[in-house]
Each structure stands twice: as structure tokens, then as C-alpha cells.
Amino acid sequence: MITAVVYSESGGTFKTTMTANVAVALERMGQNTLVLDLDPQEGNLTSLFDVGEHRSDPDADNLVKHILDMPDGDFHDLIETSDEGVDIIPSHDMLGDFTSNLEQKISYETGMKNMNRDEYPRFELLYELLWEKQKLHEEYDAILIDPNARAEDLLYNAIFALRTLIAPVKPAGKGNLSLEGLDELVGNMENQLEIEIGLSCVVPSGVGQTNAHQQYQKQFENTEAFSTPVTIGNRESLMDAMWEARGSAFKVVEERWKTFEKDGEMVSEPGQRRVRDREVETLRKLSELAWFIATETFDTDVEPVLELDIRGHENRVIDLQEDALTETTTA
Numbered sequence: 502m503i504t505a506v507v508y509s510e511s512g513g514t515f516k517t518t519m520t521a522n523v524a525v526a527l528e529r530m531g532q533n534t535l536v537l538d539l540d541p542q543e544g545n546l547t548s549l550f551d552v553g554e555h556r557s558d559p560d561a562d563n564l565v566k567h568i569l570d571m572p573d574g575d576f577h578d579l580i581e582t583s584d585e586g587v588d589i590i591p592s593h594d595m596l597g598d599f600t601s602n603l604e605q606k607i608s609y610e611t612g613m614k615n616m617n618r619d620e621y622p623r624f625e626l627l628y629e630l631l632w633e634k635q636k637l638h639e640e641y642d643a644i645l646i647d648p649n650a651r652a653e654d655l656l657y658n659a660i661f662a663l664r665t666l667i668a669p670v671k672p673a674g675k676g677n678l679s680l681e682g683l684d685e686l687v688g689n690m691e692n693q694l695e696i697e698i699g700l701s702c703v704v705p706s707g708v709g710q711t712n713a714h715q716q717y718q719k720q721f722e723n724t725e726a727f728s729t730p731v732t733i734g735n736r737e738s739l740m741d742a743m744w745e746a747r748g749s750a751f752k753v754v755e756e757r758w759k760t761f762e763k764d765g766e767m768v769s770e771p772g773q774r775r776v777r778d779r780e781v782e783t784l785r786k787l788s789e790l791a792w793f794i795a796t797e798t799f800d801t802d803v804e805p806v807l808e809l810d811i812r813g814h815e816n817r818v819i820d821l822q823e824d825a826l827t828e829t830t831t832a
């Protein structure tokens with residue numbers, strides 16, 4: 502089974518974008534995929550996929566209630582399916598109060614059992630829910646989490662439950678993690694959680710054509726410390742359109758979503774985007790990334806051929822066993 506937390510120490514390193522795209526790529530490769538959105542903030546995966554209608558309703562059942570073992574309904578009723586087939590447990594505002602709710606639970610239970618607070622397994626709750634109570638390994642081939650890096654308890658629950666990290670990094674600014682920094686961070690988490698954490702790969706993203714960026718990419722590709730299966734270029738237009746298409750970069754290209762000016766207003770519509778080779782190439786990179794995670798990190802057999810059904814165009818085939826893109830005329 503494939504289980505990974507898309508982790509980055511800093512914000513805005515394209516975590517949500519990457520989680521969504523890898524999830525859709527895995528689903529297209531035949532993996533029944535579930536994503537947990539643990540980020541309560543705006544602009545999260547829940548809003549990207551247009552799910553989580555009740556995320557602000559305090560009375561609605563949500564993942565926090567299940568993690569804290571106080572459910573208000575069936576776990577499976579939390580799961581929504583996006584039109585691209587990926588299952589999602591959406592975010593809820595209560596994720597923002599997770600630690601205070603957890604503290605209350607710990608006070609209550611340790612008081613009842615006359616137990617020391619420090620002995621309470623506060624980072625093991627999500628693990629128990631996903632694997633012991635819900636036995637999701639019997640149902641899914643892949644589970645990904647888009648965490649909120651600042652929420653320590655939730656992040657640690659996510660890492661304790663899934664054990665493997667995918668680390669997007671962005672050139673320049675705060676996102677420029679040093680190579681030692683990442684190692685140190687994983688080491689600290691391993692000590693704190695008393696588990697082994699695997700780093701599947703590091704994915705430089707938003708890499709442009711400047712010398713500094715190219716230099717940065719080489720530095721990452723040449724290190725022995727971790728794998729860098731692909732680099733994702735600076736693809737602002739493609740990735741931003743995901744928020745209009747309410748789906749992955751695959752959906753943007755296939756449905757040809759574009760934002761443009763019409764009668765003095767900005768509108769977003771399908772059927773308008775030009776089919777660009779470099780964007781199809783980016784879909785191939787995303788597929789290669791999902792392929793790497795599935796085969797190299799988790800030793801899972803996945804479908805190596807993805808067909809792109811591009812509206813009003815010839816279909817394209819991404820064959821990960823071949824070096825170049827091949828064209829077919831099945832449209």
C-alpha cells in the first residue's frame with residue numbers, strides 16, 4: 502500500500518497542488534486513492550476539489566470527531582468522491598482547534614484512569630483510526646495527506662500514521678530547504694515519535710529558467726542524500742487554472758480550462774486553453790513522480806500508460822516505459 506504525507510517546513514511550496522496531482526495520477530494508474538485534507542485554512546485541497554460543503558458547520562460530523570473517538574456518524578459518510586475519481590476526506594474548521602480538543606480529551610481520560618499526561622499516546626490517534634478501527638488498507642491502494650505544517654499534533658499524527666514523506670521544495674526564499682536541514686528534521690521527528698520515517702523523494706517545483714534556478718535544480722539532482730525523480734517547472738498558468746477547473750492539472754489540460762478577459766471581466770471556461778507541449782510534458786512529470794512513489798518507494802505494480810482525452814483534440818498517451826511522448830489518433 503502507498504501511504505505518504507506531502508510535507509514541507511514552509512508554506513506555499515505547492516504542497517496542495519502536488520498532493521492533488523499525485524492523487525489523480527495514482528488513481529489514473531489504477532490505484533484506489535484517498536486523500537485526507539488536514540489543513541483548515543482557505544485555499545486548501547478541499548476548496549480545490551470543491552468538496553466539504555459542511556466544513557464550517559460546527560455540528561457536522563468531521564474527521565476531528567473521529568480522530569478523537571467521538572464520532573457523530575459513520576466514518577464512511579465523511580468520504581466524498583471528486584469527479585476525477587479520487588476519494589477525499591475534506592477539511593473542517595475544527596481542525597484548527599485540534600490541539601485544544603485533544604488536550605481536553607487527554608485531561609478527561611488521564612483523570613479517569615489516574616494516568617500521567619505524558620504517557621498518553623497523543624500522536625497515535627490517527628493511526629488507530631485509519632488502520633485499527635477503519636482498516637483502510639483493506640479498501641484503498643493509496644492514502645495521501647495534505648497536512649498543515651504548523652499544527653504540530655495533527656502533523657505528527659499524520660506522519661505517525663503514514664510513515665513516509667514526499668517533500669516539495671521551491672527555489673528561493675524560505676522554501677529553500679538546505680539538504681542537511683531536511684535530514685535533521687526527519688531525524689528529530691523520528692526521535693520524537695519513536696518510529697522510522699522514510700523520505701520517498703524531494704521534488705523541486707516552480708523551477709524557472711534562470712541561472713540560479715538551474716543551479717539549484719542541479720544541486721538537488723546531484724545529491725546522494727535523497728531521490729529527486731522529477732523537477733516540476735514554473736507552471737503558474739497551468740496550476741492556477743486547477744482552482745478554476747476544480748481539479749488536477751490533468752483536468753485543466755483535458756478540459757482545456759483557461760482564464761481570460763471577456764466583456765471587461767475575467768472569466769474561466771473550459772474548451773479555451775491551447776494544448777501546449779510543455780504542459781503535456783508537465784503531466785508526464787507528474788505521472789513519473791506518482792510512478793516513482795508507487796514502484797520505487799512502495800514496490801507496487803501500477804499501470805504505466807495514461808491516456809489524455811483532450812477535448813476537441815487528438816488523444817495523447819503518456820507511456821512511462823517509453824522515453825518520449827507518443828501520439829495516437831483515437832480522438
Ligand SMILES: Nc1ncnc2c1ncn2[C@@H]1O[C@H](COP(=O)(O)OP(=O)(O)OP(=O)(O)O)[C@@H](O)[C@H]1O
Nearest residue numbers: 512513514515516517518707734735736737740741
Ligand atoms: N509548479 C508550479 N509553478 C508555479 N506555480 C505553481 C506551481 N504549482 C503550484 N503553483 C501555484 O502556487 C500557489 C500555491 O500553491 P499551493 O496552494 O499548492 O501551495 P501550498 O504549499 O499548499 O500552500 P500552503 O502552505 O498555503 O498550504 C497556487 O496558486 C498554485 O496554483
Ligand SMILES: [Mg+2]
Nearest residue numbers: 516517544545
Ligand atoms: Mg496547501
